[in-house]
Amino acid sequence: MDARDVAKAMMLAREKGRRGERYLAAGQHMTMAELIPLIARITGAQAxxxxxxxxxxxxxxxxxxxxxxxxxxxxxxxxxxxxxxxxxxxxxHYNPRKSEQELGLEFRSILETLQDDADWFRNSGRLAAL
Known part of the structure; x- marks a missing residue:
């Protein structure tokens, strides 16, 4: 889940959401077993x-x-x-379909989010450069 997508979801829910409804601001569902290798690939760390x-x-x-x-x-x-x-x-298991259909919310790819996160951590000195 990308904070930028969450912010966008909040704005869209205010504009297009139906009163009393709940909207999930989470993109693709992933298990840790799926996520960890992606983080390792992007950061250059060993999973x-x-x-x-x-x-x-x-x-x-x-x-x-x-x-x-x-x-x-x-x-x-x-x-x-x-x-x-x-x-x-x-x-x-998270399903963003309602947010996508009713609000028109589009989520960034997990790879884009992870790459942006890794870049931020590198630029702030919290993660070693590759």
Whole structure:
């Protein structure tokens, strides 16, 4: 989902949306397994090659939260995030058809969004140049 598309969706919903209706401002549905290789390709990073079992994710999250409490550094993987991953696995699917049909909303390609994001992170010094 691109923030520019979300902003456009909000403007279109105000102009063309029907009162009381809800419109989804999300483009193409993707799983993490589909998204991670795209990010790796665009950033030049190596994509992970193995899946981490859910019990190990909970253990990592607990350790990360404890480390965060001790050091004051941000939590990179929280217990709540892992719980959400477990609950939503295979259940969430986004369909932007209503927003496209009723509002005329067109979404950028995920590749364009990811490339723009990577460029921003590189230009701000948060991601190494290729």
């Amino acid at each position: 992970p090659t193995c899946k981490i079992p859910l019990p190990l994710l909970y253990l990592l999250a607990a350790g990360n939260e404890a480390f965060s409490r001790m050091t004051g550094k941000p939590v990179l993987l929280s217990w709540a995030t892992v719980r959400t991953i477990a609950r939503e696995a295979g259940r969430s």
